[in-house]
Amino acid sequence: MKKRKWLIGILLGLALLYVLAVVIVPKTLDKQKNTTKQLPPYQVSEKAQSLYNSLDFIADLHCDALLWSRDLTIKNSIGHVDFPRMEEANMALQAFTIVTKSPVGQNFSKNTAETFDNITLLNFVQGRPLSNWFSLFERAAYQSRRLHKFATDYNDEFIVVKNTDDLNRLIALRNQNKRVTGGFLGLEGAHCLEGKIENLDKLYKEGVRMVGPTHFFDNELGGSAHGVSKGGLSDFGRDVIQRMDELGMFVDLAHAAPALIDDVLAETKNPVLVSHTGVRGTLDNSRNLSDAHIQKIATNGGLIGVAFFKGAVTAPLIKGIVDAMKYIKSIAGVECIALGSDYDGTIAAPFDVTGLPLLVEELLNQGFQESEIKMIMGENVKRFMLENLK
Numbered sequence: 001m002k003k004r005k006w007l008i009g010i011l012l013g014l015a016l017l018y019v020l021a022v023v024i025v026p027k028t029l030d031k032q033k034n035t036t037k038q039l040p041p042y043q044v045s046e047k048a049q050s051l052y053n054s055l056d057f058i059a060d061l062h063c064d065a066l067l068w069s070r071d072l073t074i075k076n077s078i079g080h081v082d083f084p085r086m087e088e089a090n091m092a093l094q095a096f097t098i099v100t101k102s103p104v105g106q107n108f109s110k111n112t113a114e115t116f117d118n119i120t121l122l123n124f125v126q127g128r129p130l131s132n133w134f135s136l137f138e139r140a141a142y143q144s145r146r147l148h149k150f151a152t153d154y155n156d157e158f159i160v161v162k163n164t165d166d167l168n169r170l171i172a173l174r175n176q177n178k179r180v181t182g183g184f185l186g187l188e189g190a191h192c193l194e195g196k197i198e199n200l201d202k203l204y205k206e207g208v209r210m211v212g213p214t215h216f217f218d219n220e221l222g223g224s225a226h227g228v229s230k231g232g233l234s235d236f237g238r239d240v241i242q243r244m245d246e247l248g249m250f251v252d253l254a255h256a257a258p259a260l261i262d263d264v265l266a267e268t269k270n271p272v273l274v275s276h277t278g279v280r281g282t283l284d285n286s287r288n289l290s291d292a293h294i295q296k297i298a299t300n301g302g303l304i305g306v307a308f309f310k311g312a313v314t315a316p317l318i319k320g321i322v323d324a325m326k327y328i329k330s331i332a333g334v335e336c337i338a339l340g341s342d343y344d345g346t347i348a349a350p351f352d353v354t355g356l357p358l359l360v361e362e363l364l365n366q367g368f369q370e371s372e373i374k375m376i377m378g379e380n381v382k383r384f385m386l387e388n389l390k
């Protein structure tokens with residue numbers, strides 16, 4: 001009898017500890033991992049602000065906000081992106097990318113799939129459903145549903161863009177009311193397909209429209225820029241790219257090994273995206289694009305989203321971002337340049353989404369024309385989506 005009481009006491013204690021952890025730990029981690037060098041409100045010159053205010057379509061190709069426990073329908077003081085801050089920033093479209101596995105000790109040069117996974121632990125302390133703890137596919141499906149749930153909770157002032165009709169509806173609604181914003185779903189690494197092509201179709205049904213074949217380690221599709229093999233597409237990888245072409249999903253080549261980039265460009269019939277990257281021309285490392293790849297992607301009608309963190313670009317960051325854009329322009333023109341912040345992707349960003357006018361100011365300072373700034377800030381993404389979404 002006494003033993004039983006002890007056991008119940010211990011179990012209750014553990015349950016209480018778990019509840020406490022779920023309440024405290026995710027918020028603490030979010031705050032620690034997604035920092036902002038300069039806090040809002042942001043001040044820029046009148047010229048930069050009025051140009052910013054005149055922008056019709058601001059878009060960003062990468063943010064990992066769905067990974068965290070933050071309610072995206074309320075304005076948060078931590079992290080980089082939520083719907084109210086997107087509204088404040090006059091954002092039209094934000095990519096919400098889904099991270100499902102991330103190795104402990106993650107680095108740019110070499111990671112293996114067998115290393116202990118941080119996201120398992122994160123999902124555990126977040127109190128996410130048990131299915132999430134053990135299945136990468138369930139994690140992706142869960143995060144997709146989260147975006148749809150937030151959109152519903154936001155009284156239709158947020159549109160999840162899945163096809164051209166959705167995008168045209170978003171554009172039409174924004175003509176009447178600039179507070180309407182939108183987003184689309186992407187996968188950061190297709191290991192969450194768990195090696196099954198039918199899971200691609202399932203995630204398409206959940207609304208996913210962009211897929212990065214690899215993240216920080218090699219997987220069933222092929223080689224990561226930060227993996228061991230540095231290889232190209234596997235047979236399964238080719239099947240996935242072909243099926244993506246049929247369904248109308250975009251390939252995202254961020255984190256892909258150079259050989260994988262070549263293989264995808266040879267395989268896909270569609271223009272590709274690089275959702276968050278830097279360029280070797282300003283910072284030479286394994287995660288950044290070579291000149292040859294920049295040119296190939298631009299020639300194919302693709303987009304290159306420049307990321308906002310040290311490692312993709314040089315410090316000081318705002319200058320570093322524009323330096324990378326200037327470099328891309330010098331070798332491939334301005335039509336392929338986009339924003340690819342990597343907001344909420346465990347980065348130290350120069351500013352949160354409401355600080356984007358600072359970028360416009362730096363683009364002006366570095367001699368970009370107003371028409372070019374409009375393209376970089378989102379018109380290129382709008383054109384790409386209108387041309388390539390089904």
Ligand SMILES: [Zn+2]
Nearest residue numbers: 188255276345
């Ligand atoms: Zn990333």
